[in-house]
Amino acid sequence: xTVRDRDFSKGAIWRLTLSQALPLMLAQLVQLLYNVVxxxxxxxxxxxxxxxxxxxxxxFPVITFIVAFAALFGMGGVPLFSMANGSGDKSRxxxxxxxxxxxxxxxxxVLTVSGYLFCRPILYLLxxxxxxxxxxxxxxxxYMAGTVFSMLTTGLNSYISAQGFPKTGxxxxxxxxxxxxxxxxxFIFVFGLGIKGAALATVISQIVSAVWIMRxxxxxxxxxxxxxxxxxxxxLAGNICKLGTSNFVMxxxxxxxxxxxxxxLQTYGGDLYVGIMTVLNSVRxxxxxxxxxxxxxxxxxxGYNYGAKKYDRVKQSIRFNTLAGAVYTVSAWxxxxxxxxxxxxxxxxxxxxxxxxxxxxxxxFFGFVFMSFQFAGQSTFQxxxxxxxxxxxxxxxxxxxxxxxxxxLPRLGMGVKGVFIAEPISNxxxxxxxxxxxxxxxxxxxxxxxxx
Numbered sequence: 001x002t003v004r005d006r007d008f009s010k011g012a013i014w015r016l017t018l019s020q021a022l023p024l025m026l027a028q029l030v031q032l033l034y035n036v037v038x039x040x041x042x043x044x045x046x047x048x049x050x051x052x053x054x055x056x057x058x059x060f061p062v063i064t065f066i067v068a069f070a071a072l073f074g075m076g077g078v079p080l081f082s083m084a085n086g087s088g089d090k091s092r093x094x095x096x097x098x099x100x101x102x103x104x105x106x107x108x109x110v111l112t113v114s115g116y117l118f119c120r121p122i123l124y125l126l127x128x129x130x131x132x133x134x135x136x137x138x139x140x141x142x143y144m145a146g147t148v149f150s151m152l153t154t155g156l157n158s159y160i161s162a163q164g165f166p167k168t169g170x171x172x173x174x175x176x177x178x179x180x181x182x183x184x185x186x187f188i189f190v191f192g193l194g195i196k197g198a199a200l201a202t203v204i205s206q207i208v209s210a211v212w213i214m215r216x217x218x219x220x221x222x223x224x225x226x227x228x229x230x231x232x233x234x235x236l237a238g239n240i241c242k243l244g245t246s247n248f249v250m251x252x253x254x255x256x257x258x259x260x261x262x263x264x265l266q267t268y269g270g271d272l273y274v275g276i277m278t279v280l281n282s283v284r285x286x287x288x289x290x291x292x293x294x295x296x297x298x299x300x301x302x303g304y305n306y307g308a309k310k311y312d313r314v315k316q317s318i319r320f321n322t323l324a325g326a327v328y329t330v331s332a333w334x335x336x337x338x339x340x341x342x343x344x345x346x347x348x349x350x351x352x353x354x355x356x357x358x359x360x361x362x363x364x365f366f367g368f369v370f371m372s373f374q375f376a377g378q379s380t381f382q383x384x385x386x387x388x389x390x391x392x393x394x395x396x397x398x399x400x401x402x403x404x405x406x407x408x409l410p411r412l413g414m415g416v417k418g419v420f421i422a423e424p425i426s427n428x429x430x431x432x433x434x435x436x437x438x439x440x441x442x443x444x445x446x447x448x449x450x451x452x
Contacts, residue, residue, distance in 0.1 A: 008086070008164075008304040013316040021297025023166035026174075029289050037181050038198040039282050041188050043348035045195070050275040050350040052195055055135025057278025058128050061258040062140060066111055066147055067154060068251030073103035074155020075296075076244015077236075079383055081223075082162050082300045086307030090223055097159050097217075098229025099236040104155045106232075108148035115144040127262035132271055139199045146203035149210035156213055156225075162300040163222055172216070176209030242387045249391050250378075253398030260406045261419050269416040276357045277419075279347045280364050287332045287365075291325050291372060295379035302383040311446045318380050318443060322435070325372030333368040336361060360420045367424035370431035377434035380442055389437065397430025 008016055043053040077100035084093040115122075123136045153172065160169040180201050187197025217225040258281065265273040298317050305313040336343065340358045374397060381390035402422050409418025 008301045009308045009310050009313065013301070013313055014320050016301050017294070017298045017317060017320055020161060020166050020301065021294045023161075023170040025290050025293030025297070026170050029286075029293075036282055036286065037177075037184050038202060039278065039347055041184050042195055042198055043279075043350075045188070050348050050353050051131055051271060052135050053278050053348055053350075054271045054275040055128075055132040056139050056195065056198070057274055057281065058123055058126050058132060058136040058262060059140045059143065060278070060281055061126050061255040061262070062115065062122065063143065064251055064255040064258060066150060068248045068255060069107045069111060070104065070151040070154035071247035071251050072241060072244040073107055074100055074151070074244070075158050075247050076100070076242075077240040078158045078162050079243050079299065079303050079385060080236075080239055081159060082303035082383075083307040083385075085162070085223065086304035093223050094226060095229050095233065096236055096240065097156075097223070097225055098231065099233045100159075100240055101152070101156060101225060102230050102232055103237060103240070104151045105148065105230075108151045111151075112144055112147045115140065115147070119144075125263070126259050127266040127274055129266065129271055132274070135195050138194075138196050142196055142199035143202060146206040149203070149206040153206060153209040153213055156217060158296070159223075159225075160213070160216060160221065161297065164300075165221070166297065168216055172209055172213045175212055176205040179208055180205035243382060243385065245387060245391050247382070249394035250398070253394060253403075257398055257402055257406065260403050264406055264410055264419055265416055268410050268419075272352060273356070273360075273416050275348070275350070275353055276360050279344055279353070279357060280361060280420075282347055283336070283343045283361065284365075287336070287368070288371075290332075291328055291375050294324055294328075295321055295375045299379055299383040302380065306384050314384070315443065315446050318376065318438075321379065322372070322376045325376055326369060329369040329372040333365055336365045336368075356416075360416070363417060363420040364423050367428050370424075370427040372431070373435035374427065374431035377431075377436075377438035380438050384442060386442060389441070393430065393434040393437070396433060397426045401429055402426035 039053060039056060042056050043050065045052045077096045081093050081096045084090075084096060119137060119140060120133075123133055123140065128136050153176070157169050157172050160166075160172065183201035183204060184198055187193045187201050188195075191197060193200065214225070258277075261277050262274050265277055269276075298321055302314050302317050305311075305317070340361045341354060343361065344354050344357045374393070378390050378393055381387070381393070402425075405422035405425060406419050409422060410416065412418065414421065
């Protein structure tokens with residue numbers, strides 16, 4: 001890719017966004033296969049008994065919590081990195097990436113030790129039963145060994161795309177994910193390791209991905225990762241965490257939402273409904289990827305043009321994100337409603353899960369279109385440095401709306417249905433509030449700046 005190609009201040013916004021987003025979407029899709037392939041194989045273990053799938057589903061909040069810290073320390077620095085790059089300050093961009101890498105390493109060490117020390121109480125707090133705990137513990141104890149590699153891959157890959165190399169970022173995850181897909185059936189079925197084999201395949205794949213991404217950033221990237229910059233800088237760390245808090249809150253609160261859902265479903269429906277929620281989380285992750293890739297791919301473009309004072313191009317990017325996101329989410333919702341059984345059969349051959357699962361998936365994804373407004377509003381706040389607002393709207397949807405509803409609605413006589421209905425309510429209220437506020441504040445300010 002030439003230097004001109006990496007100049008985000010030139011060319012059609014939609015073309016630049018797609019050139020960034022499409023490889024990123026594919027990369028994220030492949031990244032998701034780390035866990036999704038595990039769930040597919042695990043869901044068909046033991047004659048289709050869903051208890052193993054339930055067990056691995058209990059580990060989701062922990063894995064999400066790890067991803068949250070990767071987003072905090074890694075992706076939090078990308079808007080700063082892009083603005084420094086756009087203004088021509090290469091030295092500052094290098095220091096931002098180095099500080100980000102240090103925090104990822106330190107965070108991984110703390111999380112790994114904590115995971116091993118508190119594995120049992122954490123899993124029971126998340127809704128484990130005596131039947132599902134052995135499966136959950138077997139998976140989590142092995143998965144935690146790869147925490148540092150998972151965090152480096154997730155946290156640093158965005159620095160590759162931010163430099164105009166989205167295809168390289170895509171290959172970072174493709175290599176590991178393809179390896180995971182090859183190792184899963186070998187370890188699970190051929191070697192007879194079961195759920196432990198699924199976790200081991202994931203860890204090996206994460207190691208390969210991390211080695212690949214570090215090699216590129218150290219040896220080939222125009223703005224490289226240098227050893228002298230991998231240290232703690234309090235000022236940079238504060239700014240990284242400030243902007244990364246939005247992603248952290250989104251991921252971290254997702255962890256608490258999953259925990260609240262699992263524990264409530266265990267109380268009102270037992271292991272069967274925890275297994276159903278595992279499938280719903282898996283389907284949601286798959287359908288979130290394209291829109292997440294779209295807005296994440298647009299952030300370097302918005303940040304670059306904002307740093308270059310090209311405010312009209314920033315507005316074009318916001319409008320494109322909104323329209324493309326709305327079209328996609330409506331299409332995705334139709335696929336889920338028309339073919340609900342298809343998604344459950346992918347993840348489990350347990351016939352007991354199918355009937356109640358179909359009803360649950362229709363409730364859970366009702367109003368999915370409003371997530372496009374949530375993503376469009378929040379990504380704009382984050383890309384342009386309005387961290388406070390991005391954090392607030394993350395908290396609004398998850399902490400203020402969905403968690404209380406998840407705990408309250410079942411106790412008002414709705415039972416397990418209350419858990420599934422809480423999600424669309426939060427999508428509608430939170431998504432519209434985020435987008436309308438963005439239009440009335442950030443977007444209007446861009447209008448004023450364009451006239452100056």
